[in-house]
Structures are given as structure tokens and as C-alpha cells.
Amino acid sequence: MRVSFPFSAIVGQDEMKLALLIAAVDARIGGVMVFGDRGTGKSTAVRALAALLPPIPAAEAGYHPAGEAPVRSKATTPVPFVDLPLGATEDRVVGALDLERALGAGVKAFEPGLLARANGGFLYIDEVNLLEDHIVDLLLDVAASGENVVEREGLSVRHPARFVLVGSGNPEEGELRPQLLDRFGLSVEVRTPQVLAERVEILKRCDAFERTPDAFAATWTKAERKTLKRIAHGRAALVSVAVPDAVLGLASRLCIAVGADGLRGELTLMRAGRALAALDGDTAVGPGHIRQVAPMALRHRLRRGVLDETGSTARIERALDDLIPA
Structure with missing residues (x-):
């Protein structure tokens, strides 16, 4: 195999x-x-x-x-x-x-x-x-x-x-x-990595895998088990992770602030925030989870503003800074 x-x-x-x-x-x-x-x-x-x-x-x-x-x-x-x-x-x-x-x-x-x-x-x-x-x-x-x-x-x-x-x-x-x-x-x-050390490390790992795939995979067994355990715990904990009303309100205010159409963005924010909390071993979704998943949940749902030259991700991060105090 x-x-x-x-x-x-x-x-x-x-x-x-x-x-x-x-x-x-x-x-x-x-x-x-x-x-x-x-x-x-x-x-x-x-x-x-x-x-x-x-x-x-x-x-x-x-x-x-x-x-x-x-x-x-x-x-x-x-x-x-x-x-x-x-x-x-x-x-x-x-x-x-x-x-x-x-x-x-x-x-x-x-x-x-x-x-x-x-x-x-x-x-x-x-x-x-x-x-x-x-x-x-x-x-x-x-x-x-x-x-x-x-x-x-x-x-x-x-x-x-x-x-x-x-x-x-x-x-x-x-x-x-x-x-x-x-x-x-x-x-x-x-994006293609622009940091020299990252590019060199990618070359080294690809070369090692091509030459001796079984031996290379064996060196990552411990890390893979850790990731697998994280996924398993996340799936088991998902149904018990709470989403407080304050977090739901934050998700809605964020979607309003960036002009996301419909409610699909808010639903995705809620589900992605809950899944991330479960992965992290947390019992409830907090503002930090929303901040982390918001760009990936919303960037493709925004209409481009005629006078706004910034990208979707920058608009979301700007809105997050306004809604979540440092």
C-alpha cells in the first residue's frame, strides 16, 4: 500500500x-x-x-x-x-x-x-x-x-x-x-512561501519522502498520532460545546459590519467556532475562536466596495479590531 x-x-x-x-x-x-x-x-x-x-x-x-x-x-x-x-x-x-x-x-x-x-x-x-x-x-x-x-x-x-x-x-x-x-x-x-528557510525545508522533506517514504513517514508517527487524537477528541466533544449568546451577537455584528449577504456567514462562523473550540479542548466558543475562523468563514462572501481598495481579509480584520477590544 x-x-x-x-x-x-x-x-x-x-x-x-x-x-x-x-x-x-x-x-x-x-x-x-x-x-x-x-x-x-x-x-x-x-x-x-x-x-x-x-x-x-x-x-x-x-x-x-x-x-x-x-x-x-x-x-x-x-x-x-x-x-x-x-x-x-x-x-x-x-x-x-x-x-x-x-x-x-x-x-x-x-x-x-x-x-x-x-x-x-x-x-x-x-x-x-x-x-x-x-x-x-x-x-x-x-x-x-x-x-x-x-x-x-x-x-x-x-x-x-x-x-x-x-x-x-x-x-x-x-x-x-x-x-x-x-x-x-x-x-x-x-501562497508560495517567500521565506528562504521554509522553501529549503520543503525541498528537504519532499526529497526525503521520495527517497524513503516509509522511513520518512515513521519519523512523523508521533506528530500524526497527536493530530489524530485532536480530531477524535474534537468530534466527541463537538455536541457539548456551548455557543453563548454574546458570541452569537458578535458573529452577527461582524457580518453586518463587513456587509456579508444572507445568514450563511453567521451559521458558518458559529459552526466553525464550535469545531475549533472542540479541537482546542474548550467547553465554550469565545471571541478568540471567532477571530481565528472569521477570515476563512467570511472572505469569500463579501461584495467588493467601489471605494475600498483593501482586500476582504483586511476588511474582516479591521472589523474584528473594532468589535473585539485588545
């Missing part, structure tokens, strides 16, 4: 790694959109996190029709990681119904698609901004509902499709429509 690059060994890109950990703790966040340069470890980080997570019951992964209880057993399977290619057709993504067989033999002949394969894991889309809008819309609908519905000529098939959706893209190669971008839970920005 091929060894994945350890999640803990990724140099820098702290915001991206935190966003992925938050999504791993609470899938209701709605996925992660990663904007940035090529070759900055986007797909490596997602694949590494999927490989880090413990195996899940086989009955909770892959395809099984809705309404039919999956066969229970003690068998487990690695957390799925599915890479969706840009040229994928709708049938390949959602699955295909064989109408000829259905009409001739009277059976629902269904060929599961990539959404079925991703069930229980991660669905990664590189250059999502180059994907056809109707495919992106479909993916976001399924990610939100946790169920895939395929309908053809009066026939329909439903199956669970619960996964963490992660998209990446370079804004210079095409923008994602705001209506679609807004539906991603978190948005992060990654």
Missing part, C-alpha cells in the same frame, strides 16, 4: 491545514475552497488528512441504496479520497441509469458514480473554477444534503453521499460565480 505524505510534515500553510481539520470535525461546515498558486501542497494536504483518519466501517462508505440498511459487519475501509477530473461528465459524477435494461428487464440498473465512491470521505476538485457551473452546483447540493438523487425518464435512484468537499483554484484562471462560492463553508488562501 502506497504511503501518503504525512499531514503533520506539511510546512506552513497553517490556515489551510486548520480549515481542513475543522471540516474533518464537523462536515456540516460545507466544505473548503482553497485559492492559491500551483504547487503549494493543496491536494497533498487533503490526501494526507484522508490517509491520517482512522478506517471507517465499510457499511458507511461507498454505494448502498437509500432506504436499504447496509449489511453490518466488522469490516473497515480506509477513508475514501476521490479526485474529480475536470473533464468528468455528469453521468460519471452522479452515476448512470441503464434505461434500456430497466425498461426491458424491469430492474433498476444503476452504475454508481464518483459521488458514491466519495461517500464517507473526501471529494477533491482541482481547478474547480474551470468546472462547468451546473456540475459545481450539483456537487454543492449533494454535499449539503448528504444524498445523491439520479432521475431519468421517471426512474430514480437515491443513495447516501456524505463527504467533505474540497475545491481548489487559481483566481487568475477564472473566477467562480459568487452564488456558488458563497456555498462553500470555508475559504482559504495559500
